[in-house]
Amino acid sequence: MTASPAPKAILEVRDLVIKFSLRGRLLSAVRGASLSLSEGETLAIVGESGSGKSVLTKSFIGMLDQNGRVDAGNILFEGADLATFRREEDWLPIRGKKIAMVFQDPMTSLNPLLTVGRQIREVIELHRGLVGKKAEIATVEMLDRVGIIDPEARADQYPHEYSGGMRQRAVIAMAMACRPRVLICDEPTTALDVTIQAQILGLIKALQRDFGFTTIYITHDLGVVANVADKVAVMYAGKIVEIGTTEDIFYDARHPYTWALLSSLPQLGVKGRPLYSISGTPPNLFKEIKGDAFAPRNPRALKIDFEREPPMFEVSPTHRAATWLLDPRAPRVDPPESIRAMRESLRGEII
Amino acid sequence: MFGYAVKRLLQSLFTLFIVVSLVFLLMRLLPVEGYFGDRFQKMSVGEVQASLRKMGLLDPWYLQLGRFYAGVARGDLGVSFIYRRDVPITKIIAPRIPYSAGFGLVAIAIAMTAGLAMGVGMARNKGKLQDRAGTVYIVFVNAVPLAVYLLFVQLYGSSLLHLPILFDKYNIASWILPAVSMSLNGIAFYAMWIRRYMVDELNKDYIKLARAKGLPNRTVMVRHVMRNAYVPMAQYLPAAILATIGGSIYIESLYSIPGMGGLLVDVIQRQDNAMVQALVLIFSSVGIVGLFLGDLLMALLDPRIKLAKGGGAR
Ligand SMILES: Nc1ncnc2c1ncn2[C@@H]1O[C@H](COP(=O)(O)OP(=O)(O)OP(=O)(O)O)[C@@H](O)[C@H]1O
Ligand SMILES: [Mg+2]
Numbered sequence: 001m002t003a004s005p006a007p008k009a010i011l012e013v014r015d016l017v018i019k020f021s022l023r024g025r026l027l028s029a030v031r032g033a034s035l036s037l038s039e040g041e042t043l044a045i046v047g048e049s050g051s052g053k054s055v056l057t058k059s060f061i062g063m064l065d066q067n068g069r070v071d072a073g074n075i076l077f078e079g080a081d082l083a084t085f086r087r088e089e090d091w092l093p094i095r096g097k098k099i100a101m102v103f104q105d106p107m108t109s110l111n112p113l114l115t116v117g118r119q120i121r122e123v124i125e126l127h128r129g130l131v132g133k134k135a136e137i138a139t140v141e142m143l144d145r146v147g148i149i150d151p152e153a154r155a156d157q158y159p160h161e162y163s164g165g166m167r168q169r170a171v172i173a174m175a176m177a178c179r180p181r182v183l184i185c186d187e188p189t190t191a192l193d194v195t196i197q198a199q200i201l202g203l204i205k206a207l208q209r210d211f212g213f214t215t216i217y218i219t220h221d222l223g224v225v226a227n228v229a230d231k232v233a234v235m236y237a238g239k240i241v242e243i244g245t246t247e248d249i250f251y252d253a254r255h256p257y258t259w260a261l262l263s264s265l266p267q268l269g270v271k272g273r274p275l276y277s278i279s280g281t282p283p284n285l286f287k288e289i290k291g292d293a294f295a296p297r298n299p300r301a302l303k304i305d306f307e308r309e310p311p312m313f314e315v316s317p318t319h320r321a322a323t324w325l326l327d328p329r330a331p332r333v334d335p336p337e338s339i340r341a342m343r344e345s346l347r348g349e350i351i
Numbered sequence: 352m353f354g355y356a357v358k359r360l361l362q363s364l365f366t367l368f369i370v371v372s373l374v375f376l377l378m379r380l381l382p383v384e385g386y387f388g389d390r391f392q393k394m395s396v397g398e399v400q401a402s403l404r405k406m407g408l409l410d411p412w413y414l415q416l417g418r419f420y421a422g423v424a425r426g427d428l429g430v431s432f433i434y435r436r437d438v439p440i441t442k443i444i445a446p447r448i449p450y451s452a453g454f455g456l457v458a459i460a461i462a463m464t465a466g467l468a469m470g471v472g473m474a475r476n477k478g479k480l481q482d483r484a485g486t487v488y489i490v491f492v493n494a495v496p497l498a499v500y501l502l503f504v505q506l507y508g509s510s511l512l513h514l515p516i517l518f519d520k521y522n523i524a525s526w527i528l529p530a531v532s533m534s535l536n537g538i539a540f541y542a543m544w545i546r547r548y549m550v551d552e553l554n555k556d557y558i559k560l561a562r563a564k565g566l567p568n569r570t571v572m573v574r575h576v577m578r579n580a581y582v583p584m585a586q587y588l589p590a591a592i593l594a595t596i597g598g599s600i601y602i603e604s605l606y607s608i609p610g611m612g613g614l615l616v617d618v619i620q621r622q623d624n625a626m627v628q629a630l631v632l633i634f635s636s637v638g639i640v641g642l643f644l645g646d647l648l649m650a651l652l653d654p655r656i657k658l659a660k661g662g663g664a665r
Contacts, residue, residue: 063563088568096565103563108556112655113579122574123564158654174564 009076010214011037011060011182016073016083018055018064018238027285029055031238032073034312037182037214037231044217044225044246046261047235050282053218056235057184059083061099062091078181097127100175104187106168110159116170117143117155120177127178142173147203165196169203176207183208186218201228222265226250231318234258237283237293244319251343253335254313254321256301257294263338276338292323300333355650363643370635375416378624383408386624388433419628428629433621440629444611450520451599451610457530458595462537467584469538470545471577477550485542492539497598501605504532518606529606533598537591544587548580555579585648589641596634 018030030052037043045053058064060075062085075082078098085091103109111119121139124130130138136155143151146169159167168188175183185204189197205228208215219225225232225246232249234242234257242255253259263276280297283289292298295305304324313326325333334340383403384391391399403409407418422429428440435443473485492500508528509516515525552558553576561571596612603613611630618626650656 061563063559092565092567094565096563101560101563103556103560105556109560111557111561111575111579113582113653114575122566122570126565126570160655171560174560178565 008039009036010039010078012074012076013056014074014076016056016059016075017071018052018059018068019071020065020068022067022286025286028071029068029238029285030059031285031289033235033238033240034073035233035240035243037216039181039214040208040212041231042208042215042217042229043231043233044219044229045233045235046219046222046225048261048278048282049220050285051235052238053235054186057101057186057216057218060182060184061095061101063095063101096123096175096180097178098180099182099184100178100180101184101186102168102171102175102188104190106164106171106192109171110162110167112159115156115158116162117157120155120170120174123174123177138177142177143170145207146170146173146176147199148173164192165199168192168196168200172200172203172207176211179211180213182214182216184216184218187220188217189224190220197224204228222262234261237289238285239293239322241294241323242321244315244321248316248319252315252319253339254315254319254326255294255323256298256325258321259335259339260297262342263336302330302333352650356647359643359646363639366642367635367639370639371632372416374631374635375419375628376412378628379408379412379415381622381624384622386432388621388623423632428632429625431618431623432625433623434618434626440626443626444614444629444633447609447611447614450608451603451612454526454530454533454603454608454610455592455595455599458533458599459537459591461530461534462541462591462595465534466538466541467545467581470542471549473542473546474549474553474580475572482546485546489539489543492535497536497601500535501532501598501602504528504535505605516606518608525606529602529608532602532605533595536594536598540587540591540594541584545580545584548583549576552576552580582649582652585652586645588645588648589638589643592641593638596637 013033013035016030016033017028020027020029033052033056035043045056047053055064055068059070060077060082062082064070070083073083077094080094082094085094110116117136117139120142121135124135124138124142128135128138140151140155143155148154148166148169154162154166159170162170183204188204189200192200201224204215207213215228217224217228229246232244232246233240234249234255236257242249242253242258244252249258250262253262260276260278264278278297283293283296290309291307292301292305292310295301298305302324308324310322310324310327312320312322314320315326324330383399386403386406386408387394387399394402400409407415419429426441428444430437430439431443469485469488473482476482505516505528508514508531514528515522516528517525518529519525558571558575561575562568566574599610600612600615602608603610604616607613611633615627615630615634618630
């Protein structure tokens, strides 16, 4: 899959810093993340737990927890800088209308006391200004559109009468009901079984084809990434350490953290060998981080990695990575053997 | 839904039967003086026995119980032994019902509106001043004995606010202190639980999703959070009714209200067993009806209960 050559940026994040205050201390969950998304593109954000994926994307719709705030940087969307939004009213024309979000667990994402139809209709009433019969028709249409059979009867049912996969479809119907420009899916299929996962991903893809929105996936599943993403951003300790097309990341990763992440993939593990896991723990986000945040866990770290923070180096026009290895003065460090072996086995297989 | 209601109704009647029978039988174990009051001193053993036989109290317990229920079925609760000798109990109680029911309903209404408003406010300002102040009130009401803080209310209500200290049905100002007293406990109760349920709701995924959909804060609060938090509150309706009954027993005598609660204290002290029995029957009925209504309300409000107990999903 290649990145569509639509150059028009729809969402641009520049040096975003997000901090939380926790019992009088400040935690930096996002420490200067930058990325740019074109219309219709699909981005996957990967990275281990706590790297800031959810926090980053929540800031796009102003849904940071009470104790968090955007400390610096910009989120440019349709001529506005979302990073400057402070009041609830600022967000109303954006949240759920232009940028929609689907969460991980469909079993708990729907209000158990309201019918599914009612919960979709409230979005339609709010954002599309439809009322009464018209809103009802649009609701049923939306349920039909996401593949719910017998949508008219289903609209009057409560969430507990839906299966997990159907609930996730309903949640997607809600998100799509107002034709958003950007859809954020935070681990949309983690809670579902594999066949349903594939169906849901297929559904989102089909909707994307029809409506032409931009999708951001947050996922731990590199299989999902390979299947749906045009672009991949690798996050570590609140930073995007590498970003590129899916091919760039799978075939030509440059950051040691990306190597480690790829090596730990169960799908790509070599049969008979124990699964690789990244040793050590992520850095303490309460403290100032010096140099490359991944250096302490990186067996191939250079001296400078502990001292100065690497800037983003350009590998190709589509591919950038923040590692001193890309500095012209750096010694030649090859990716670990497992990565090279993986690249061989990957050729023509997943992508 | 209808089947569920009938089933719960039968269960309620059964519970009532057990409670009333138990009280009836326990009363039979009490010393027989209770049936005669002051006269007992002057009576010979023979006279006592003759009297007891005449009242049917020497019959086997199941016959007595059967007679009692037969009477209840006819709307006859028997006659008072001591309090007002040989007067039908229904006649004694009837004029008192409006006072107890009136104060009870008003107290529950005050408790619900004030308690829910207070709890909602506390949840929305969790951790802030309003929440802390509310918590202090709740802890106070629960920790300090009822008799103590109700005396305070009477004392300061009359000295600082110049409200009448005793009930007088022709003076509306004298209704205030007892009504407020009866609702204090309920306010704390409702506030505590609605706060808890709202805080629970606020952390639910579907509330996050409702926000992510772009719904304004107020809509999320009213349509999702508050509505969902009220549903489990229905189960506390009976407990609140029972607590109000409990409070009224004391408060009615404190303010000399001619209701049933004050009467119960009176007849227990005077050992008028027949009266105690009749009043217990009435109070338990009210409590059990409350339980029944609470359950029914829950089923009406929560679609999941309807399905689990009633029809079944298609
Ligand atoms: N409300 C908050 N208060 C304090 N810290 C927070 C808060 N929300 C998130 N964090 C911290 O921000 C960091 C990033 O969290 P985030 O949820 O974005 O991780 P993630 O990459 O989505 O992880 P996962 O894959 O487990 O979902 C974590 O260290 C987390 O503890
Ligand atoms: Mg997350």
